[in-house]
Amino acid sequence: MRILSKIFKPQTPKEDGAFYDGMVAVLGFSPSNLAIYKKAFLHRSANKKDVDGNPINYERLEFLGDSMLGTIISKFLYNEVPTGNEGYLTKMRSKIVSRKHLNELGKELDLISYVESKIPKNHFGENIHGNVFEALVGAIYLDKGYPYCERFINYRVIEPHVDIERLEGKVISYKSLVIEWCQKQKKQFHYRTYEDSGNDAIKHFAVQLSIGNKLVAKARATSKKKAEERASKRAYFALQDKMQRS
Known part of the structure; x- marks a missing residue:
């Protein structure tokens, strides 16, 4: 906890009102520690470092968010399709968390507008959208824990986009x-x-x-x-x- 406090110094809504309001609109709830969410949009080109001189950007949060997303979608499919075998469930999860779908989710939420970078945003490839979406999921987990993470994925991924019958016929490769x-x-x-x-x-x-x-x-x-x-x-x-x- 001491290490996290050095990296993620808590910020209040008054310190960054526009970013706070934007996060509330995207998340559907109020974040507790804005600094964690700011890191979710920090591109490595910004060359930011923590107090110990370690580079900070969204990539580690992306790794965490990818794991959380996979876990929550797996739980959803396990409960939703009780007759699905392991191979079926794996294919369905792959369709939901495909890079193309994550990029679409990131675009839908306009997450790139929050990215801090020294590279012009029109120079980024398509995957930036999905990358920051995963990083945002990782930030939610660190800030609020698993229940809020699951709540967000239900709100932004499962409820509006996951239709089992439609996904069964969707080709991802x-x-x-x-x-x-x-x-x-x-x-x-x-x-x-x-x-x-x-x-x-x-x-x-x-x-x-x-x-x-x-x-x-x-x-x-x-x-x-x-x-x-x-x-x-x-x-x-x-x-x-x-x-x-x-």
Whole structure:
């Protein structure tokens, strides 16, 4: 507790009224220690340090929030779907806490507006939104404990966004679907990835996906991972009838 008090010096609403009001609107309750929440939005580029000279930013809170989010969603699914086996529950949890979904949640709450950074906010990648959402969950846990953490996730994630039937049909990785089908059918597959910037100012990557000896799909994106996923999605829809019959 002594260590935490050195890092998180309590602040009152009067010291930072705008931030306090913003947090109340996002959280749905009053925070007790604003300093913890400020850390949840502190980017490493701000180069802030605690009284002992240790770097402080939202990354450790992000780690904590990721664990809390996974635990609370797991508990919800365990209670909500009593017939679900371990594999089913794991897949459903992955859909709820996918990076894409967390980014959408962060955007919905406009969390980036609270980020303190020396980098212009329009230079951040998409994942900043999900990262600070997880960091915020971690801050709630440190400030208020598990019950408030669960309350927030119910309020902001489960109640407005989690529909079991809809999630059952939601695909989070076309690449995984394609690979699983190829392995099941004992078909060889190959992703050929190469840099293909063309006339684009930002570096792009191109992917060619072959199944057997046949080129099935091609795609381009700003990262190898995105290009492979995009090519996999095109391959999935091209082979959808075959995949659904097998």
